[in-house]
Amino acid sequence: MNYRELSKEVSYALRHAPSEYGLVLDENGWVDVQELLKALKENNKWASIELNDLLSMIQAADKKRHELVGGKIRALYGHTIPSPIKKEIAEPPEHLYHGTARRFVESIKEKGLLPQERQYVHLSVDENTAYEVGKRRDEKPVILRIKAKLAFMNGISFYKGNADVWLSDSINSEYIEFH
Ligand code: HQG
Structure with a gap:
């Protein structure tokens, strides 16, 4: 099979x-x-x-x-159905990563990270995983570093997907490092 x-x-x-x-x-x-x-x-x-x-x-x-x-x-993650899957809120590590395409960066700077079609924003525990995620959309993906703990402390909810994937609500750009 x-x-x-x-x-x-x-x-x-x-x-x-x-x-x-x-x-x-x-x-x-x-x-x-x-x-x-x-x-x-x-x-x-x-x-x-x-x-x-x-x-x-x-x-x-x-x-x-x-x-x-x-x-x-x-x-464990990735849902797009209209009714939200309930996830347990969890405290994230200091930093998480998000791999994306170069063409999305300007819009992310302006609007922050949005779930788009999915129910949650998807974040990676390390840069390598984020790179692989970004590679799906761009041969030279951009890796954003997210101040996850700070965002969590300031009220943005985070949830565990699996050992490598975290989920979150929208993250405004003050918590995103773009370099
Ligand atoms: C981007 C796969 C413009 C975001 C992966 C991403 C992951 C924005 C795309 C999981 C934006 C959404 C999810 C904004 C976010 N303006 N673009 N303001 N905010 N974006 O596929 O994170 O193999 O829904 O950067 O490994 O790429 O299927 O999310 O590029 O874990 O198991 O909008 O899917 O897992 O794309 O991937 P997606 P994702 P599986």
């Missing part, structure tokens, strides 16, 4: 379009794993899928995108 392809489809279902799969996420983004399997099986491509395939998919992935616990599965 192609776990990369499966992971993309599971992300699509759990981040962007649960209703296309007849799924309803709970407020923390969870769905019953049997319901997801049932929905996937309707596609010939995944007709033989089993729980073990989802476990292998998570294990084989380059990033921890999904979490499967106690018969439920969810995406």
Whole structure:
């Protein structure tokens, strides 16, 4: 089974379009794993899928995108569905990083970091991770350093995605280092 392809489809279902799969996420983004399997099986491509395939998919992935616990599965970040996934507020480290495209920098200077299509702004724990994120949009990405702890102390909410990804509400440019 192609776990990369499966992971993309599971992300699509759990981040962007649960209703296309007849799924309803709970407020923390969870769905019953049997319901997801049932929905996937309707596609010939995944007709033989089993729980073990989802476990292998998570294990084989380059990033921890999904979490499967106690018969439920969810995406850990990236959601675009209209109803917000509830995340627990957490105190971030002093600095976090955001990798972006050169063409977005002027607008970020002006408006700060905005979630855009997603429910939260996505931040990285280190520069290397931010670089990889930015690379998706620009061969020479710009790495912004975010004064995360200060922003948090001043009332901006932060949330944990996984070990490498933090989420936050919009961050105005006073907390962003652009050099
Ligand atoms: C930019 C992937 C103009 C922002 C990654 C980014 C990540 C602005 C783009 C996760 C802006 C949104 C999320 C402003 C922000 N003006 N542009 N004011 N504020 N932007 O994809 O952070 O592989 O929604 O810089 O690794 O790139 O899918 O966010 O370039 O963890 O698991 O607007 O998705 O993970 O793009 O990526 P995205 P992101 P997966």
